[in-house]
Amino acid sequence: AQSVTQLGSHVSVSEGALVLLRCNYSSSVPPYLFWYVQYPNQGLQLLLKYTSAATLVKGINGFEAEFKKSETSFHLTKPSAHMSDAAEYFCAVSGGGSARQLTFGSGTQLTVLP
């Protein structure tokens, strides 16, 4: 069984500040990890994913995440927040093999302050 915990349901940062959204996972098999973003009234869009290649994964819109097995973490970062980054962010885990389905975290709403 897999699960994801996102610490902080709401995060506020100032424009230009560092964005850090936390995600910890639990998986009985080597995990595949994803970050999705959801803008208001839209579907989910993939930001980046970890599939056991490089532990530092770069995604779209300047986001990146680092897989740390020892900490069972996959935190999402962006060096400088932009107003357009305001959205809800979801971390998800897939167990691979026949378990194709994604298990999502509860989401983190990011607010960017001017």
Added chain:
Amino acid sequence: DAGVIQSPRHEVTEMGQEVTLRCKPISGHNSLFWYRQTMMRGLELLIYFNNNVPIDDSGMPEDRFSAKMPNASFSTLKIQPSEPRDSAVYFCASSWTSGRAGETQYFGPGTRLLVL
């Protein structure tokens, strides 16, 4: 590519009525997923098809919910009879599933369902 297409985008119905949600996956994808999003429960997988065959329907809430995928380009999620607690956003997603895992799921825009 047109992406995953869902219809209708919004649905308002009365308790007891039948509701049918529709999804057209991305052409060439062989896996399709139905999710439900609510404030209380977040994003939940309802059912997952691979090559038009239901693989895992353990997330379907109860017998009032049913899903079909008659061909590779169309799927429906039906609720009969609908209840107010079914009010949610329903997402369809598709992916290309090969021997390797970790494939990306592409989400549609969702159907906002309100049951009065």
